[in-house]
Amino acid sequence: MPGLLDEVNQPVGRISLRRQIWLTGQATRMVWTSAPRDSCLVVAGALLMGVGGAFQVLLTNSALQTVLADGDGGVPASTIRDLLLLVALTAGVKFIASFQLERERVVGELVGRHAQTRVLDVAARVNLEAFEKPEFYNRLERATVTAEFRPLQLASGLLGAITSGVAAMGVLVALLVISPLLGLLLLTSAVPLWMATSRSNRMLYAFNYRMTHMDRNRSYLSFLITNRENAAELRTCQSTPFLRGYVDDLYDRRLDAVRVMTRRRTAAASLGNLANATVVAAVMLLAGLMVAQEWLTVAEAGAVFVAIVLVNQRLIAAAESVLQLHECILFVEDLVGFLGDRPTPTAAAVGTAEAFSTIELTDVRFRYPSRSADTLCGIDMRLSAGEVVALVGENGSGKTTLAKVIAGLYQSTGGVVGWDGVPMTEAASLARRDHVAAVFQDFVQYRLSVGDNIAMGRPERRDDDAAIRSAASRARATDFIEALPDGYDTQLGSQFLGGVELSGGQWQRLALARAFFRDSALLILDEPTSALDPRAERELFDDIRRLCAGRTVLLISHRFANVRSADRIHVMADGRISESGTHDELMALDGRYAELFRIQANGYATDRDSDDSALSRTSQ
16 A cells, blocks of 8 residues: 555654653553552552562571581571471462462553543544544554553553562662672673663564554454445455455565564563673672682572572563563553643533524635645635524535534634634634534444434433433434334344344434434534435425524535525535525526526436336336
8 A cells, every 4th residue: 555654664763761750650650540559559569578588588598597507417496487487478478479460450450441531531522633634543543552452561560560679679688788799799680681671662662653554554454344334335346355455465564574573672682681691690600709718608608599599580570570661651652642732621611601693704714634725715604593504515615614613623724713703712612512413424323222322412411211202203213213122222233232223314313313302502414314215305304494493503415405495505616605695596696506406406307207208108
């Protein structure tokens, strides 16, 4: 696919040490905010393991000293006591380690819930224009994957690093008491492990960053192949092998990149482990030399070797935990960045506006982020409370975009959209959102119950069954709903147990019912009858004023006959309003509206004449 890997070739910069420290703080805060009680239990367990490790070394030293000091070959009572304490202490440390592992799992689940819900919150409130940018989708993908798969690893890495680090320090303190030199030298064995870990994680993060766009494309292709709505067309065109070829190609390219990355990470880890083993061996050799020179007693040497083994085990465990933590920190950068640059609207700005008297657009322009030219150019129009205003025009003329700008879903890139003279800033748009209902061409088919589908228009009123039924009646959906197995409780969507599939027209009626149930001052109907049969379409448009009494209706339709009764009709062409007026005024003007109206009317007349001729021939 041309341009598929544009982002792959972008350089992924290193994160500075200062930034890493800050991100570690953010990760720690995330863990603490999500699971304060369980985090405290893990930290307490880490402290107990650290103290237990120190006592293990000291008890080993004490037992060896006692045995070697007793020359009669017996086992002193104090040695038996120390050994029994050592057994009990070891069992206790093992128990705490098991407890830690289970607590980390709980913390991971809690952090995952916290992270995923915050990503959902940001995605739900982001400006609609963001969904026009591939960069936003890439950032959303990385944040979503991080929130879904990294929390357990983050909790495990952070808490594991604390646990292993404290345990290592406890044993190291005991070693420093016996031999400060050996303790300090052994501590340096962690340096190569850290360096290898840091390099390995940077490679993994860079790989995932560069694969984001490719992975999104592969997921989309897989969705096309497996989605029910696409199945009929794919089988008719026999195009699945074509899409499968793309999927295979993307997988091949990803696997090639994986092989390169894993070779490099393996090399980095091997060098780190080799350096660590060399330092540990050197410390052990030095300890042997110190015994030979009588700088250490045999008993102290035994304790030292135990301590070296324990400290190295703890340091390796800490390095593995830091590996997890550092890997997560790099991905937390994506999560924190995504969550942080979308400010949450203040509570006072939402849901406080009154219904409007007029909506006025003055020289309004709008340009999609991915385009170089304006989609809307110099729009001037006015909607008054209670009017039915229509937008007509050919495909691509900007009708739906204009409706979304009026609704405050898009922020105009020029000019002013004013509700009762108040310019529609982002905050003001949120405040007005409560007074807008819409049925767009790409309305959502919620795979929920019928009642939930309608209630999505105003979820806080889900328990108002009478209003739900009234909205269904106004949308003329009552008959087919009551014929369903469980009426308003029927699960929709054949992919769910007991689910029922609806026709396109029935889904559209539910979308209309949803808009009626919202009961807002401004109702936007964008091709609201595209899936209805001609009779149902005619009935809806004939009855539009009664169904929407007291509301302002912005009606978008490509069928000019359906908007004849509108108070005002705006004809759009190339992102501009070319003509405005009532039906009679526009026909008298004899411009674009009149031309397109006659074309459609002649087409219907020709079709009717053809049908009549066919019927006549049949009757003969």
